[in-house]
Amino acid sequence: MTYRNVVAAVVRALAAETINSAGGCDFEPKVQCAKQKGEIVGKEAALLTDCWVFGRLHKQLAPQLWRALVAKYSTHDERKHSAILQLINTVQSPATKRFRECAVLTWAIPQVAGIQGKRSAAVLPAGWYDITNWDNDGKPESTRYRWRSSIRKALDNQVNEALAAAHEILEAEGLMESCAA
Template identity: 80%
Template sequence: MTYRNVISAVVRALAAETISSAGGCDFEPKVQCVKQKGEIVGKEASFLQDCWVFGRLHKALTPAHWRALVAKYSTHQERKHGAILELLNSVKTPAPKRFRECAVLTWAIPQVAGAEGKRSAAVLPAAWYDITNWGNDGKPESTRYRWRSGIRKTLDDQVNDALTAAQELLDAEGLIESCAA
């Protein structure tokens, strides 16, 4: 199995740890069960590969790259929140601490249309996404938007660097589809 692109590989790999009811990439019992029936194929083979990619990325990427990918793409709430907390210290900005925390959190958990309790996507209460609630220091709106933009650019750059590193790794393993023009 190959992935369409690096983002789909990362998303599937990070989701693999939340697929089983026991949590984690517990593919070994499933693989052993399937092996007794013959060759590993279908969704078990895909799951096994996703778990392998998870482990490979976690081991090969730098902690900063891994943290950025988990904060942006993980569906495992505990790991995502841990990565978000670690990212707070990597963002350099003149903004106050509370503003930085809100900006990083809303970047990692973006507002989703129609998510007022009707979707399974993790969202924050609507007030979190209102930039005027991020501090009461009396700064002009243009300053707050400039700070938020700078923080998001820094975080997006970290994710792009991490995706580039993951792309190189997965290309070397032959796991990304190559489009012949």
């Protein structure tokens, strides 16, 4: 199996742990079963590859880069929440802690279109996305927007760095489609 792009690989790998009923990447039973029946193919092979990629990226990426990917792309609520909390403590900003918490949380769980957030994607209550609720100190609006912008830019830079590193890992393993011009 090869991936079209690095984002697709990361999203599939992070979603792999929530696909099966065991709540984790259970490639061992699939390998054992394949030894009895033959080769692993189809969806089983794709899931096995996704689980393998999850493990490889988790092990080889720097912890702060892994956390950024998990916070941005994971569908596993507990891991995503844990990564968000860790990012809140590492993000550099002159903003108050409450402001940093709100900025990181709304970056990791962006507001999506839909009627009152009723979508299949996880969303926060509408009040979380209102930047005026993030600061009780009466800072000017321009300051709040500047703080939010710098926090999001720093987090996006971490994600981009993590995706570049993940691309190198997947390219070295031969899991990326090559584009012939």
